[in-house]
Amino acid sequence: MIPRRLVHPGLELPFISLGTVKIGRNSSVKYPGGAFELPSDTEVENLLSAARELGCNLIDTAPAYGISEERLGKLLGGRWEGWLCSSKAGEEFDGDKSHYDFSPEAIRRSCERSLRRLKRDHLDLFLLHSNGNDLEVLNSPGLMDELSSLSDRGLIRTWGASTKTVHGGLETLRRGGVPMIMLNLEARDELAVADYAASLGRGVLVKKALASGHLGDNAANRDEKLRDTWKFLSGIKGVSSVVIGTTKAAHLRQHAELLRGV
Template sequence: MDKNMIYRNFANIKDVSVLGLGTVKFGRNQGVKYPNGNGFELPSDQQIEEILDLILGQGVNLIDTAPAYGSSEIRLGQLMQQRRDDLFIVSKTGEEFEDGKSEYIFTKEHTEFSIHRSLKRLKTDRLDSVLVHCNRQDLDIINNTDVLETLSRLKEKGDILSYGMSTNTVEAGLKAVDLTDIIMVAYNPSYTEQLPVIEYANKKGKSIIIKKAFDSGHLTDNYSQIIESVVNLNGVTSIIFGSINPKNILANIAAIGG
């Protein structure tokens, strides 16, 4: 814990930093929506280790990955090593990304396969949280698949410590608040449609993590101000921001007094 970082409880498991690092850019530079598109080089192993030490040194203990983020899980597993226990790892299930294309699979069999693969790739005995990596049919995933039931069983077994959904529609987000431990929604000054989900989660005492707080780098607003305002929004547990640039990482952390 760092005295300059702010921590909030995540799904009654652990206190996590209000800023977490998203790791799409550790492993995937195809089919991404960043301003420079696919035209960036993945960081080297040494750069990733330096970023992990940098965030941990600043008190950031929350990290977000997914099977759909190319080699992100594998690289984290290889490179975090003794840092594992200092990190709270969120991964996902449901989206596969291969040969430049996404495929979505929400069966019981695939969910079990995916979680066990994540455990192996990340070289760990538990995932602190797993989110359903939803497409636009997120309500259908809740109503017509057994993915949440499967995650509940994996939680009972101890393979995962909590689970939730990274949703896209407000309807599914509201329902996910009732049914799961944690909800991830997009929110930034240009996209506030998910506010009802954040407010409902706050009312129900459920954790919310924010994705795309900078609209994947497309906003021209001041990023420090965005961080300050989103972190102080009632109901928000943490913002997961993406970055492989140490200068930007430090600037983002400084925005909350780090």
């Protein structure tokens, strides 16, 4: 089974979790190989079975990931027991481009809609889907009160922010939230956020650990790069979970195997 690490008081995460952009959205994304078909329900079911079996029981989704939330609700609705779920708010994707709204009303409506789509009664993590102006997002009037209210209503367990700057990640931690940061062999700028989290006895989630698939672009060096990735990330105390975006059960199994070996 995948090891687990504490991200926030009372919340332990599997070190590998499942990112679901590619199960819901195939436009305006920059994965290698160009245009791709969304995986079939059977392929997603196989992926979910592998994740469950390996202990990768956190699924990360967002309204901006096309039909990802709806598909998860359809495939897991009524069968969420044993899974943790993270979704986001603030970004809406219209099929062509993104629009952002971090007003309290938009965040509340988005959370309630995610729960309806996912067929869940709460989110374990609820992340602000930053547009890159992280501090402006965190300072949006009324936002922190709205997050407290969603927590008081039992709709979210822990809030956080998927940030794009070191300042944004650090500020999220200072305010008691969980950052999701970009960290990989070729992008280490946000390491300071993971280190600060560790100093507080908390952690961060990592996105784009494989540089959205561009790490090890050729098959010859891919395995070596993947092994180095797991060695690098598992050695950072403040990294609690690495959200791997894959549509393939075999790829998830390979990551679990490589992590076991480092």
